[in-house]
Amino acid sequence: MSESLFDTHCHLDFEVFDEDRNEVLQRAWQAGVRHILVPGTQQGDIASVSLVHGTQIQLHRAVGLHPYFIQQHKPEHLARVEEQLKQDQHLLVGEIGLDRTCADWDKQCELFEQQVQLAVKYRRPLILHHRKSQSDLLGILTPYLEQLPSCKGVLHAFSGSEQQAQDWIAKGFKLGVGGTITYQRAQKTRAAIAHAPLSGLVLETDAPDMPIAGRQGQRNEPCCIAEVFQALQRLRDESRAELARALWDNSHQLIGFLAADASGDNATC
Numbered sequence: 455m456s457e458s459l460f461d462t463h464c465h466l467d468f469e470v471f472d473e474d475r476n477e478v479l480q481r482a483w484q485a486g487v488r489h490i491l492v493p494g495t496q497q498g499d500i501a502s503v504s505l506v507h508g509t510q511i512q513l514h515r516a517v518g519l520h521p522y523f524i525q526q527h528k529p530e531h532l533a534r535v536e537e538q539l540k541q542d543q544h545l546l547v548g549e550i551g552l553d554r555t556c557a558d559w560d561k562q563c564e565l566f567e568q569q570v571q572l573a574v575k576y577r578r579p580l581i582l583h584h585r586k587s588q589s590d591l592l593g594i595l596t597p598y599l600e601q602l603p604s605c606k607g608v609l610h611a612f613s614g615s616e617q618q619a620q621d622w623i624a625k626g627f628k629l630g631v632g633g634t635i636t637y638q639r640a641q642k643t644r645a646a647i648a649h650a651p652l653s654g655l656v657l658e659t660d661a662p663d664m665p666i667a668g669r670q671g672q673r674n675e676p677c678c679i680a681e682v683f684q685a686l687q688r689l690r691d692e693s694r695a696e697l698a699r700a701l702w703d704n705s706h707q708l709i710g711f712l713a714a715d716a717s718g719d720n721a722t723c
């Protein structure tokens with residue numbers, strides 16, 4: 455038996471999946487994946503992924519300008535982000551954020567704040583990217599926190615201390631739990647995730663990036679989320695069923711509804 459799982463961060467639209475996207479989705483389905491959230495990264499476009507994939511996986515999308523591509527972002531791309539948000543009320547805002555390893559810090563900060571303002575205006579949760587920048591993110595976000603939806607979004611690829619984990623969750627964010635916890639050496643993050651309030655956790659793969667332990671150098675895939683779930687189960691005290699149920703519910707808070715079929719089990723083929 456495998457659980458019904460929600461990959462809240464997967465770049466399924468990236469070129470690296472063009473050759474075998476259907477097979478990738480089939481494997482994900484077999485592993486229990488029922489929902490995938492695909493963030494936007496460039497040009498204010500939502501990810502274009504064919505829905506003809508022979509599974510019943512539901513795709514959700516966010517739209518946003520990723521700091522990794524900071525030098526390519528233009529004002530018209532930001533306008534396009536807003537246009538998309540206006541047209542489609544199901545879109546989240548992301549992947550946006552700040553990355554100390556990328557160029558143009560001032561432009562990153564400006565663009566991040568502008569996109570947070572759009573999330574406030576259209577009442578959407580955020581998918582947040584960070585690298586050595588958690589406190590910078592909070593510096594910009596804090597004045598807007600009360601105007602965001604009650605589920606304010608996900609701090610994608612969480613790594614950090616127990617205190618940081620608790621602080622983000624207390625502010626209304628979920629922590630994206632991915633391949634990092636499969637690495638024994640990630641002691642601080644593993645401890646933070648082990649002790650964080652369960653209501654603040656969601657699963658993600660960040661595929662094709664962030665491969666799990668033992669698969670370094672390989673393309674990551676959404677089916678690997680089942681192994682992230684198992685790693686999380688080993689870290690936590692809750693029963694497998696309780697954990698699966700909570701992750702399912704937490705993920706659905708992000709997309710604004712609670713699915714009726716939230717039993718979290720026996721739905722796999």
Ligand SMILES: [Zn+2]
Binds near residue numbers: 463465493549660
């Ligand atoms: Zn990403």
